[in-house]
Amino acid sequence: MHTFEFTRPKDSAGAIRAASQTKTAQQGAESRFVAGGTTLIDLMKLNVETPSQLIDINRLPLATIEETSDGGLKIGATVRNSDLAHHPRVQKDYAVLSQALLSGASAQLRNMATTAGNLLQRTRCVYFRDTAMACNKREPGTGCPAITGFNRTLAILGTSESCIATNPSDMNVALAALEATVHVQGPKGARAVPIGEFHLLPGSTPQRETVLEPGDLITHVTLPPPIAGSKQLYLKLRDRASYEFALASAAVVLTIASGKVTRARVAMGGVGTKPWRSPEAESALVGQTADAASFRKAAEAALRNAKPQSENAFKVELAKRCLTHALQTAAAS
Amino acid sequence: MPDDPDKRPRKLTRRAFISTAGASAAAASIAAGTLSPNPSAAAATAAAEAPGIEGAVPVTLRINGKVQQLRIDPRTTLLDCIRETVVLTGTKKGCDHGQCGACTVHVNGRRVNSCLSLALMHDGEEITTIEGLGTPDAMHPMQAAFVAHDGYQCGYCTSGQIMSAVALLKEPCGPEDAAVKELMSGNICRCGAYPNIVAAIQQVRGNT
Numbered sequence: 001m002h003t004f005e006f007t008r009p010k011d012s013a014g015a016i017r018a019a020s021q022t023k024t025a026q027q028g029a030e031s032r033f034v035a036g037g038t039t040l041i042d043l044m045k046l047n048v049e050t051p052s053q054l055i056d057i058n059r060l061p062l063a064t065i066e067e068t069s070d071g072g073l074k075i076g077a078t079v080r081n082s083d084l085a086h087h088p089r090v091q092k093d094y095a096v097l098s099q100a101l102l103s104g105a106s107a108q109l110r111n112m113a114t115t116a117g118n119l120l121q122r123t124r125c126v127y128f129r130d131t132a133m134a135c136n137k138r139e140p141g142t143g144c145p146a147i148t149g150f151n152r153t154l155a156i157l158g159t160s161e162s163c164i165a166t167n168p169s170d171m172n173v174a175l176a177a178l179e180a181t182v183h184v185q186g187p188k189g190a191r192a193v194p195i196g197e198f199h200l201l202p203g204s205t206p207q208r209e210t211v212l213e214p215g216d217l218i219t220h221v222t223l224p225p226p227i228a229g230s231k232q233l234y235l236k237l238r239d240r241a242s243y244e245f246a247l248a249s250a251a252v253v254l255t256i257a258s259g260k261v262t263r264a265r266v267a268m269g270g271v272g273t274k275p276w277r278s279p280e281a282e283s284a285l286v287g288q289t290a291d292a293a294s295f296r297k298a299a300e301a302a303l304r305n306a307k308p309q310s311e312n313a314f315k316v317e318l319a320k321r322c323l324t325h326a327l328q329t330a331a332a333s
Numbered sequence: 334m335p336d337d338p339d340k341r342p343r344k345l346t347r348r349a350f351i352s353t354a355g356a357s358a359a360a361a362s363i364a365a366g367t368l369s370p371n372p373s374a375a376a377a378t379a380a381a382e383a384p385g386i387e388g389a390v391p392v393t394l395r396i397n398g399k400v401q402q403l404r405i406d407p408r409t410t411l412l413d414c415i416r417e418t419v420v421l422t423g424t425k426k427g428c429d430h431g432q433c434g435a436c437t438v439h440v441n442g443r444r445v446n447s448c449l450s451l452a453l454m455h456d457g458e459e460i461t462t463i464e465g466l467g468t469p470d471a472m473h474p475m476q477a478a479f480v481a482h483d484g485y486q487c488g489y490c491t492s493g494q495i496m497s498a499v500a501l502l503k504e505p506c507g508p509e510d511a512a513v514k515e516l517m518s519g520n521i522c523r524c525g526a527y528p529n530i531v532a533a534i535q536q537v538r539g540n541t
Contacts, residue, residue: 003388006407008454034454041410041449042430054407056454082443086505106519107504108497109431111443112450242518 001044008056012185012217018055020187020215020283027138029229033057035078036112037300038105039121042175046130048122048138052082062116062219065089071225077116081171082107084115093226096251099234100174106243116218119182119198120210123165124245126150136162137206144312152248152311156319158273159307165205165273167199168245172275176233176267180223186216193280195221199274230255231333235326236269237318246270246320250326254290261285261294266327268302271319278302281323295327297318392456396421397465405454411445412436414452415462421490423463427521434520437493437500438462444500446519463492466499475499478533486524494520498534508540 004147009015022031032051034040034207035058043049062076065087073089084090085101107111127133127146134142146154153167172195177276180195199210212218234250248268255262268276281302288294299320306316349535389411396419403418415424415438424447427435438447439461467473476483477499485491497520507510513531522530535541 001408004407006390006451034451036449037437037451038431038446041451045430054451058454106434107447107516108437108444108502108519109449111447138466211424242515 002047002050002052004051005053006056008059009056012060012219015055015057015216016185016187016215017061019217020051022053022214025212025214025216026209031055031214033116036080036109036117038109038113038180038250039117041131043122046129048091048129049130054333057217068222073223074259075115075221075223077220078114080111081105081113081115081118082110085110087180094174094178094223094232096177096232096234096253097122097171097174097223099232100170100249100251101235103234103236103246103249104170106198106323111290115171115221118169119175119218119221120212121167121169121172122209124168125154125165125268128165137165137202137209140205140207147309150311151309153245153270154309154312155273156271156306156308156312156315157268157276157303158201159309160202160204160206160273163273164309165202165206166270167272167274168270170234170236170246170249170269172199173249173267173269174251175221175223176275176277177232177265179265180221182218184212184216185219185223186213190219192222195275196277202273227253227255228259230263231330233326233330233333235322235329237322248315250319250323252323252326252330254285254327254330256290256331259289261288261290264298266298266302266323268319268323271303271306271315280304285327290331292324295324295331298327301325381419382468390453392453393459394419394452394455394458396460397462403452407451409452409459410448411438411450411452411455412447413439414449414461418452421462421464424496425489425492427490432521433490433493434497435490435493437496438519439500442480442500442503444497461496463496466495473499474537475502475533478536479530482529482533482536483526483531484533485522485526490520490524491523494522494530498530498537501534502538506538508538510535513538 019031022029031053034054034056062078064076065075069072081101085098090098112290127135128137134145136144144163154164166249175195182193182198184191200208231254238244238246244268249273251267253265264282266278266281281298284298284301303316303320308316335344361466361497386406390407392403394401401419415421425435427433431446436446436448441459454469467476501516506516513534
């Protein structure tokens with residue numbers, strides 16, 4: 001691990017000031033905020049992350065969950081994943097988020113990992129994590145050996161010729177289906193970013209994963225008011241029953257009236273280079289009878305543009321079945 | 334010859350023996366000039382390992398109820414601080430990347446992977462390690478249950494398993510074995526003692 005200066009600012013303004021000296025808030029950042037540390041310390045040990053300054057934000061007042069004036073929920077940046085998953089309001093009104101969080105990592109890691117940290121969770125692509133290998137995300141312009149190499153777990157949606165790395169988060173998938181908003185405070189003030197615009201597709205700049213600029217601090221995430229009577233489910237398929245990243249996952253929020261789908265929000269994990277909201281599946285569902293045939297059609301629509309690699313063609317059918325099963329189970333609940 | 338613990342030399346532990354033997358070997362190498370062809374380089378190495386660690390910063394941890402005022406390299410993980418600085422070696426280093434759970438300790442009563450946390454992040458916080466749970470004469474009920482159910486073979490993962498299991502008692506967890514397995518999935522046992530570990534935990538929870 002490279003040496004760094006460790007600081008603990010007294011307030012958010014101090015944290016932002018300290019971090020604004022970095023040239024980039026993306027891969028290669030000289031300054032990093034640290035909260036749980038479960039991604040960052042791991043990558044610092046691998047020398048994938050080499051910040052010269054660590055800014056500890058654990059003591060900032062960002063660890064609360066509060067109701068918003070419109071009946072939604074405000075989730076602080078440093079709320080631990082376990083606390084969020086077990087919060088009564090989340091369990092009651094945003095069950096898909098609780099299920100997604102509890103399907104991720106282990107009990108120990110969920111006690112450490114935070115809301116903002118999970119939003120910024122890095123890919124598990126083995127080439128990204130190994131500094132002996134080329135990787136366009138880690139070292140732009142060096143190439144992507146995953147495209148011709150080990151890509152069984154990598155993405156089939158949103159890929160580019162530069163990068164096929166999967167976004168590994170479960171939480172982000174649920175936040176996408178719930179249409180969350182990420183709140184950022186930076187040197188130029190505060191702004192709100194819809195979750196769908198927060199993560200970027202790799203394109204020709206896979207080192208750029210989010211819209212964050214130097215000094216930007218995620219302060220909280222808000223959820224819109226709950227959808228009355230909605231049926232929610234997070235379904236995760238993986239190589240083992242627990243403590244494993246998704247090969248395919250689906251977060252669904254459905255409203256059904258008189259046997260017809262009146263509203264649908266669908267997002268997928270384990271298959272996309274970013275948390276993968278599927279407007280194609282949603283429009284295929286709305287107005288249709290809530291049955292197996294409609295759900296399969298929606299899954300076909302969601303994966304229509306899938307581009308499998310040499311080892312992960314199985315993910316196309318797996319993801320379709322995952323989404324179909326999630327919709328069926330949610331509808332029957 | 335049967336190994337009678339009572340006849341072992343009292344102060345000679347395996348760890349103490351290895352570190353003493355290692356230091357003697359290093360000293361011998363330096364004296365013979367084999368560690369480095371350049372004597373001044375050897376001297377510099379010795380100086381860097383002297384008590385004044387370059388760039389060291391102060392941190393205060395409460396470990397098993399005892400206040401520890403330490404000076405550490407900022408890069409020191411909570412795990413390395415517990416094992417190497419405070420020399421409480423019951424907590425184990427397995428993967429060092431948050432994938433095996435051997436390093437599990439409690440911070441303010443909650444279980445965490447100490448390998449993925451910097452000691453500096455825990456200034457003033459309450460740390461509990463396996464040494465703070467019980468003693469051979471007065472074991473924590475979970476330790477006793479692991480003994481009774483043979484919840485280990487080689488024992489390397491055991492302190493992490495027990496720290497996880499004790500924390501689990503205070504977490505939301507269904508009564509069935511499957512719920513225990515799910516919440517214990519962050520602790521890997523290469524020997525495969527899982528059925529006995531689950532049995533030990535269920536006994537303590539009263540679900541047998």
